[in-house]
Structure formats: structure tokens, C-alpha cells
Amino acid sequence: GREAAYAIVQRHAMEVWERGGDFRQLLQADPEVKALLSDGELDTCFNFDNLRKNINAIFKRLGI
Numbered sequence: 001g002r003e004a005a006y007a008i009v010q011r012h013a014m015e016v017w018e019r020g021g022d023f024r025q026l027l028q029a030d031p032e033v034k035a036l037l038s039d040g041e042l043d044t045c046f047n048f049d050n051l052r053k054n055i056n057a058i059f060k061r062l063g064i
Contacts, residue, residue, distance in 0.1 A: 008032055 012026040024046050027033045033042070044050075 004032075005036075 008027075008030065012023060012030065015021060015026060016023045024042070028039065028042055037045075
């Protein structure tokens with residue numbers, strides 16, 4: 001569930017913070033992540049075009 005996903009992400013985020021490396025590559029190589037997400041689904045998680053597409057709506061909601 002959510003807690004398990006958080007633990008996986010935290011583990012890899014801390015590894016990148018402490019030792020460097022590529023966060024996405026660590027996730028992609030993790031058997032737990034591979035069991036839950038296809039490469040395409042992981043690509044979607046790291047697709048910043050969706051964020052940029054909605055940034056004006058987000059700023060508007062925030063009153064910025």
C-alpha cells in the first residue's frame with residue numbers, strides 16, 4: 001500500500017542523497033518496483049510535461 005511505496009521511495013531517495021546516483025535508475029532496478037510498475041508506468045511518473053502542462057492551473061489555484 002501507500003506505506004510500502006513510501007518506504008521504497010524513501011530508501012532510494014536517501015541512497016541518492018548520501019551516495020549520489022540516479023533516482024529513476026535505482027527505482028527501475030528495484031525488484032519491488034518492477035513487480036508493481038512497468039517501465040512505461042515509471043516513465044509516466046517521471047514525465048514532467050504533464051506538470052508543465054498544468055502549471056498555470058496550479059499557480060491560479062494558489063493565487064500566484
